[in-house]
Amino acid sequence: MQNRYFIISAVVALLFVGAVVGYAIPEEKQEVPARIILDNTGGRVVFSHRTHADDYGADCADCHHDGLEGREYLPCGACHPAEFDETFRREHPKAFPDKEACLRCHDEVPTGPLPEDERPDIESIPTRGEAFHSLCMGCHEENGGPYGEDACYQCHAR
Ligand code: HEC
Numbered sequence: 558m559q560n561r562y563f564i565i566s567a568v569v570a571l572l573f574v575g576a577v578v579g580y581a582i583p584e585e586k587q588e589v590p591a592r593i594i595l596d597n598t599g600g601r602v603v604f605s606h607r608t609h610a611d612d613y614g615a616d617c618a619d620c621h622h623d624g625l626e627g628r629e630y631l632p633c634g635a636c637h638p639a640e641f642d643e644t645f646r647r648e649h650p651k652a653f654p655d656k657e658a659c660l661r662c663h664d665e666v667p668t669g670p671l672p673e674d675e676r677p678d679i680e681s682i683p684t685r686g687e688a689f690h691s692l693c694m695g696c697h698e699e700n701g702g703p704y705g706e707d708a709c710y711q712c713h714a715r
């Protein structure tokens with residue numbers, strides 16, 4: 558009898574410790590947002606993020622071509638700014654948790670200002686508006702969903 562109480566107490570204690578540790582260690586995976594609000598000059602877009610992944614059969618990697626498999630899901634705007642201006646040049650290195658991301662655009666990890674001829678070719682990197690329109694509408698044209706000249710307000714709020 559004694560022995561059984563001991564075992565039960567030990568199990569309860571273990572469960573308690575497990576719960577406390579589980580609570581204290583931050584969740585490793587980023588939370589997958591259900592809905593994302595994208596504010597922009599064309600009018601706010603409410604994007605049904607989880608529905609796209611769960612019900613419309615899109616893979617995470619169809620849209621997140623960067624930051625997969627154990628790495629963070631980087632916000633698209635870190636690499637696709639509204640324009641490649643002075644603000645982008647100054648701020649963008651702070652947007653990445655690891656140096657590996659630099660190599661998406663740079664030949665090697667830059668350590669300071671770059672001469673003109675070592676800067677990445679911005680012609681080959683779509684801006685935020687271009688990246689979103691080609692991603693969203695490219696898939697919609699093939700698989701359903703709003704696209705084309707008349708569809709603006711199916712995505713954008715007036
Ligand atoms: C149809 C395209 C699409 C699919 C499919 C998709 N996502 Fe996303 N996801 C986005 C967009 C767009 C954003 C907003 C990024 C931004 O605000 O710059 C986003 C944001 C996120 C964020 C927040 C990142 C941040 O801080 O901005 C996480 C985490 C994420 N997605 C995870 C996932 C996972 C995991 C899957 C697969 C189960 C998935 N996504 C599928 C398009 C998609």
Ligand code: HEC
Nearest residue numbers: 620621623631632633636658661662681682683688691692
């Ligand atoms: C770490 C930087 C980085 C992040 C984060 C990133 N991109 Fe890109 N993206 C690029 C680069 C660089 C290109 C240019 C072509 C290439 O290298 O693949 C590109 C190209 C694209 C293209 C052109 C067609 C293609 O697929 O190659 C689209 C569309 C696109 N990105 C959408 C997105 C969206 C949407 C997100 C967020 C869910 C995102 N990108 C996040 C760097 C990034």
Ligand code: HEC
Nearest residue numbers: 636646650653656658659661662667669670671676677679
């Ligand atoms: C999405 C592509 C992209 C990624 C990812 C990226 N860069 Fe850049 N970077 C650029 C572009 C484009 C320029 C040049 C901008 C211009 O021509 O105005 C640049 C310029 C620079 C410069 C030169 C600024 C100047 O004033 O001469 C530095 C330094 C730099 N990047 C550091 C980094 C570091 C560090 C990382 C990773 C932590 C990184 N970049 C990731 C695209 C990127």
Ligand code: HEC
Nearest residue numbers: 604605608613615619692693696697700701702703711712
């Ligand atoms: C990989 C394919 C794919 C991509 C990428 C994609 N969509 Fe969709 N989307 C769909 C499909 C499939 C539907 C459903 C069509 C139907 O059933 O009528 C849809 C429907 C929609 C709808 C109408 C229904 C709803 O859920 O709100 C909106 C708005 C929408 N998408 C916005 C976006 C935006 C914004 C993006 C880019 C960030 C995007 N989609 C990227 C496949 C995609």
Ligand code: HEC
Nearest residue numbers: 595596597598599602685686689693703704706708709712
């Ligand atoms: C499938 C949904 C969808 C459709 C259809 C659509 N857009 Fe967009 N649009 C977006 C998304 C998503 C963004 C990027 C939001 C962000 O930057 O956060 C965007 C961005 C924009 C921007 C801002 C560009 C920038 O670089 O800041 C303008 C302007 C715009 N759209 C106009 C239009 C017009 C005009 C049409 C119709 C011809 C249209 N859009 C159709 C989803 C859509």
